[in-house]
Amino acid sequence: MERDRSRCGCLVNPGEQDENETGAPCPFVTKAVEILQELKPLTGQGRFVFPSHRSSQRPMSNNAILAALRRMGYDKDEMTGHGFRAMARTILDEILHVRTDYIEHQLAHAVRDPLGRAYNRTTHLEERKKMMQLWSDYLSGLKAGAKILPFEKKAG
Numbered sequence: 001m002e003r004d005r006s007r008c009g010c011l012v013n014p015g016e017q018d019e020n021e022t023g024a025p026c027p028f029v030t031k032a033v034e035i036l037q038e039l040k041p042l043t044g045q046g047r048f049v050f051p052s053h054r055s056s057q058r059p060m061s062n063n064a065i066l067a068a069l070r071r072m073g074y075d076k077d078e079m080t081g082h083g084f085r086a087m088a089r090t091i092l093d094e095i096l097h098v099r100t101d102y103i104e105h106q107l108a109h110a111v112r113d114p115l116g117r118a119y120n121r122t123t124h125l126e127e128r129k130k131m132m133q134l135w136s137d138y139l140s141g142l143k144a145g146a147k148i149l150p151f152e153k154k155a156g
Contacts, residue, residue: 004091027129096138098131
């Protein structure tokens, strides 16, 4: 991810990295900035927080992320790199009750719209900033030992 200095508090996913090539701004919270600043001495001034070991001009590959997870003791049935996105999407929807269109925008997924994508230019930046703060607070609570709530089944 690269910092977009033209928009305060946003990151922009360059098209070649973004699975849907949206280039959508990505709001972040203070805690995320603090973590990135802590990583800077380890990662340097490069374009990517986690660059490829072959080239600093490319992001770390999915296979490298999988290998790191395996070295940490997660087996293939427990977690994948993409699994973090799926987990976040599920928790934001089912536990934190965030509107799914905000979540989908944040994940850079094409948001389904009755009028079609051609007319939907929404970004919901303010709402997504609130959502990311809610997510940050949720994760901080888990780290501090907060009670973990069970998933609720949706009717239907």
